[in-house]
Amino acid sequence: MRLALRELRRMPGRFFAVGTALMVIAVLVLVLGAILDGLIRGSTGVLRAQAGPLLVYDDEARQTLLRSRVDADLAEQVADVDGVADVRGLGVTNVTVDPPGETTAEDGLLGLVVVGAEGENRRLTPPGRGEAIADARILDEGFEVGDVVTLPGDVQVEIVATVRDATTNLAPSVWVDLDTWREVTVAVRPDAGLGEGVVQALNVVVEDGRDPLEVAAAIDEATGSTQTLDQEAAVAAIPGVSSQQTVFAAIIAATLVVAALVVALFFVLLTLERSGLYAVLKAIGASTGGLLGGLVVQAVVVAAGAAVGAALLTFGLLAVLPDAIPVELRAGRVAVALTGLLLMSALGSVFSLRRLVKVDPAEAIG
Amino acid sequence: MTAPALRLDEVSKTYPSGDDEIVALDHTCIEVASDELVMLLGPSGSGKTTLLSIAGGLLSPTSGRVEVGGTDIADLDGKALARFRRERVGFVFQAVNLVPFLTARENLLVVGELGGTSRSGRRRARERADQLLGELGLADRANNLPTQLSGGQRQRVAIGRALMSEPDLVLVDEPTASLDTELGEQVMQLIRDEVKAREVAAVLVTHDERMQHHADRVLRIVDGHVTE
Secondary structure (H helix, E strand, C coil): HHHHHHHHHHHHHHHHHHHHHHHHHHHHHHHHHHHHHHHHHHHHHHHHCCCCEEEECCCCCCCCCCCCECCHHHHHHHHCCEEEEEEEEEEEEEEEEECCCCCCCCCCCHHHHHHEECCCCCCCCCCCCCCCEEEEHHHCCCCCCCCEECCCEEEEEEEEEECCCECCEEEEEEEHHHHHHHHHHHHHHHCCCCCCEEEEEEEEEECCCCCCCHHHHHHCCCCCEEEEEHHHHCCCHHHCHHHHHHHHHHHHHHHHHHHHHHHHHHHHHHHHHHHHHHHHHHHCCCCCCHHHHHHHHHHHHHHHHHHHHHHHHHHHHHHHCCCCCCCCCCCHHHHHHHHHHHHHHHHHHCCCCHHHHHHCHHHHCC | CCCCCCCEEEEHHHHHHCCCCEEEEEEEEECCCCEEEEEEEEECCCCCCHHHHHHHHCCCCCEEEECCCCEEHCCCHHHHHHHHHHEEEECCCCCCCCCCCCCCHHHHHHHHHHHHCCCHHHHHHHHHHHHHHHHCHHHCCCCCCHHHHHHHHHHHHHHHHHHHCCCCEEECCCCCCCCCCHHHHHHHHHHHHHHHHCCCCCEEEEHHHHHHHHHCEEEEEECEEEEE
16 A cells, blocks of 8 residues: 555656546535535525424425315414424415516516415514515515515505525515415416415424424324325425436436446556556565555555645635526545445455556566 | 475476377475575476476366475465565566566665555655665665666565565576676576575576576476476
């Protein structure tokens, strides 16, 4: 191993090409991950803002807010279940509005998501009638705090404050009280079936010390007509989120396989080039395993250097991307991606084993 | 009585060649005492490199017995053979073959590092390397890379590397092949002085008849047959 590390220190130029290739691959993996997380973040702001860990849908809704309807009687039934501390109604409707100035949208209309909610959540306390709290991205579309937004149905609300990380369906959200939300929804979809007290889902706050999943099962058993999910499952059930994750995961995995192949090719060629040196080392007592260990160490060190460079480069790259591109670089994903790079690099270097085994120490003599 | 440093007992090495076979070594029997410098003289293709390779555990004989320091090396597996070469045999290659990115000192230390050493072992190895380099006249070259050394200096580093592990047997392949007469004499004298000072056996393979006077005993090899 010391031999391998010395070679890296004394002849770093030899590894420049493979290091650069790995860094480019790592940047691609990190950017893909950041886009995926940005897309998911932009699609799930409303759900992630909820105070309680559970979301109750009607069981024919296939776990989507759009199809789900929960009336006041059902909400009362849920509230009576043991372990339920509080029940808050929730509704979400996509609308378009005329922005005050230029908008990023091609047709001149701005897409918003009107969120009807009750009770304080992780981002805000829903305002009263005639008021709205909007996702901060609305400011990029020409709105300011204090402006009046005209929603469908001629419903006017004044933006009284903004919050961050509350986009959903990749559009800025506008949080209003439930009655306002119903009014807007009926104007957009008269067939929505939203009578008094009807919401799309319930956010359930669980009593301290209670297992949310147990309470979820109890709710569904008590009502016989609901499907209760924890936040993670509810996020995964959002149309597109799961398929996005699957597709991006496949692309990222394929890219890491490419990294392994790049490293494999480099080290096989390097082993071929150094077969004379390896013959000498074997002749003076190096084992094939020891030489392979040295290659693995070199691959991991080069990959680690590439990973650090890639992380820095990616931070810089994402900082200059336009706001319209949803990206989020999470520490957890960076760690997983770069660990994957190190592992695939180590794996790639092992491909040289066959070549190493073939090196005949007798070639060192004459 | 001490076992000989090297004993080849009816060692043969053959290679298939179509329907025939090529005999590189033919029922060779030699013994090298523990402090003897034996020169093996022969032309190209005579089998001297094959004999050297078999003695150093780099090649397996087709038949016969090979003992180094009393150990029959025929039964050693790959890992044990690597350890044997690291600890019991020293090689000085014709092409010198120093590791190009290691300094002179590090080229001596690499033998021990290949087997893994403790911190105290590394300290002792470093002291021994510096001692050897001093004796070889390379004390002020210890931190130089091979590209910064002359041909003769590189040869001396290779000799030092061969002696680092205090082997039972040093095998030297054509040490004067790429050197002029004067430098060749110096290298041969150095090899003799070093192996004698350490009471290490050496087998030196060469086609250079001029160097015979450095050996305790000269064997001749022609077409795989060794004669005294």
